[in-house]
Amino acid sequence: MSDLRGLYQEMIIDHSKRPRNFRALADATRKAEGYNPLCGDRITLYLKMEGERIADIGFQGAGCAISTASASLLTEALKGKSRAEAEKLFTEFHALVTGKTDDGAELGKLKVFSGVSEFPIRVKCATLAWHTLKNALEGGETATTE
Amino acid sequence: METETETQGRTFDVARVRKDFPVLEQTVHGKPLVYLDNAATSQKPLAVIQAEEQFYLRDNSNIHRGVHELSERATRAYETARIKAQEFLGAKESREIIFVRGTTEAVNLVAQTYGRAHTGPGDEILITAMEHHSNIVPWQILCEEKGARLKVAPVNDRGELELEELIRLMSGKTRIVAVAHVSNVLGTINPVRAIVEAAHARGIPALVDGAQAAPHLPVNVRELDCDFYAFSGHKVYGPTGIGVLYGKAERLEAMPPYQGGGDMIASVSFEKTTYNTLPYKFEAGTPNIAAGVGLGAALDYVNAIGIGKAAEYEAELLDYATGELERIPGLRIIGTAREKAAVISFEMEGIHPHDVGTVLDQEGVAVRTGHHCAQPLMDRFGVPATTRASFAFYNTKEEVDALVRGLMKVKEVLG
Numbered sequence A: 001m002s003d004l005r006g007l008y009q010e011m012i013i014d015h016s017k018r019p020r021n022f023r024a025l026a027d028a029t030r031k032a033e034g035y036n037p038l039c040g041d042r043i044t045l046y047l048k049m050e051g052e053r054i055a056d057i058g059f060q061g062a063g064c065a066i067s068t069a070s071a072s073l074l075t076e077a078l079k080g081k082s083r084a085e086a087e088k089l090f091t092e093f094h095a096l097v098t099g100k101t102d103d104g105a106e107l108g109k110l111k112v113f114s115g116v117s118e119f120p121i122r123v124k125c126a127t128l129a130w131h132t133l134k135n136a137l138e139g140g141e142t143a144t145t146e
Numbered sequence B: 001m002e003t004e005t006e007t008q009g010r011t012f013d014v015a016r017v018r019k020d021f022p023v024l025e026q027t028v029h030g031k032p033l034v035y036l037d038n039a040a041t042s043q044k045p046l047a048v049i050q051a052e053e054q055f056y057l058r059d060n061s062n063i064h065r066g067v068h069e070l071s072e073r074a075t076r077a078y079e080t081a082r083i084k085a086q087e088f089l090g091a092k093e094s095r096e097i098i099f100v101r102g103t104t105e106a107v108n109l110v111a112q113t114y115g116r117a118h119t120g121p122g123d124e125i126l127i128t129a130m131e132h133h134s135n136i137v138p139w140q141i142l143c144e145e146k147g148a149r150l151k152v153a154p155v156n157d158r159g160e161l162e163l164e165e166l167i168r169l170m171s172g173k174t175r176i177v178a179v180a181h182v183s184n185v186l187g188t189i190n191p192v193r194a195i196v197e198a199a200h201a202r203g204i205p206a207l208v209d210g211a212q213a214a215p216h217l218p219v220n221v222r223e224l225d226c227d228f229y230a231f232s233g234h235k236v237y238g239p240t241g242i243g244v245l246y247g248k249a250e251r252l253e254a255m256p257p258y259q260g261g262g263d264m265i266a267s268v269s270f271e272k273t274t275y276n277t278l279p280y281k282f283e284a285g286t287p288n289i290a291a292g293v294g295l296g297a298a299l300d301y302v303n304a305i306g307i308g309k310a311a312e313y314e315a316e317l318l319d320y321a322t323g324e325l326e327r328i329p330g331l332r333i334i335g336t337a338r339e340k341a342a343v344i345s346f347e348m349e350g351i352h353p354h355d356v357g358t359v360l361d362q363e364g365v366a367v368r369t370g371h372h373c374a375q376p377l378m379d380r381f382g383v384p385a386t387t388r389a390s391f392a393f394y395n396t397k398e399e400v401d402a403l404v405r406g407l408m409k410v411k412e413v414l415g
């Protein structure tokens, strides 16, 4: 049970039930789709870039609590950040959810996903939005966590 | 006064049956294992594990090619398993039993041999909306190659096949009808006898995907009169890596071979090769001999239990589980066919199946979550995925209760 509470922390449940920035951006400059064929999770991520800066960000889609909350918290964390900052956060986030570090000093709220490292098969859920972000930034089309 | 259940419970001694399955005696995350993922693969009784072990300990050798004692023993063991499979399916002859890797390979074999030989541009292959990907994709590959079209008969809201619609879709262009005997998602038992009859009346052969039927229903291919019947060893309490394709002898005789290689030939020269007789024509290369032997042991085991008795007991479990799950607020069962095997797919309002599966796992309850290799069916019911509990004759009502308690925990954690 303690593992479960570690995974499904209140903030995660809250963001999965009331995802923030859950909308398509009409003026998006970049868009990417992410898909996890294993569980059917799908998200579309919209970015409005101003130069190297993420001026606005939104997402839509359907998924499990972990992937939805992860996408929601990602949008909150990245609004206003530069591309380089976003990439650095992804590296830290990835290390956190795969149990390679529990430091994640710069992750802020995103540290709430530390419990994922106890559930290796859920890592894909937690990182789907991030892989999709990477594709959007690189101008790719569809991300998959398979 | 005795209830009916108690009377039936006595005829089926589940506690004794469970002792035959060593894997069931363990804890997972500190809770007793409740294995409800039998539609994915069933557990193996000790008799099967020992049959494979004994084969490797004593008899291991290649088959059909040595003159030595071990090769003879191995050949005998493998061919005995074929006869057991023949009897299990009620087939007329053992040469109608082709050993394959599983249901998937069986369907591919028919699509690539019978299908390729008989399908041309504008022809049609007829399936249903509740097929497993393994009874969809091989036909799509065939259709793509030949310029043929895949036709799909619909299912109704209960998850029952719309039989009239299927029959209406049978035309002079239909080259084969391929249907699941039992749906792995909905549990629906299809009226296979009626389907085969309607197909034959129009001169169309029928293939039945029996992956989910063979473990749970008595099957007799001569009564069904189907042209092909496929099942997987690992779902009928046998090993992985072995399965059966039954085909009527006259159909198989007329078909070109599947793969080329050793064992499937009578003679080879660079000018001309003549193929071996049935069933070997379709069995190129060294097969999974030990798994074949294990499958034989599994079929013996199932026969000793009695598949009819097992089916009765599983029906009782299904009734009980359905009643208990229906009482959980916000839970919707997908697949409420009147003729149903012990498979329950469901969704929980506002909670993704993946999360349901994770919480249940922490409670020791193993279920499957996802699209169950039936994405078109998920689309039909408007869900991205479901949670599925699938039962075997070694499951108990207490395990159903554990599932229900687990689902309460799901609501507590995620509700």
Ligand SMILES: Cc1ncc(COP(=O)(O)O)c(C=O)c1O
Pocket (backbone or CB within 6 Å): B039, B040, B101, B102, B103, B104, B105, B132, B134, B135, B180, B182, B183, B184, B209, B211, B212, B232, B373
């Ligand atoms: C209805 C049905 N058909 C076919 C298959 C494929 O069986 P296998 O993976 O053993 O080839 C399955 C297994 O999941 C099934 O449930």
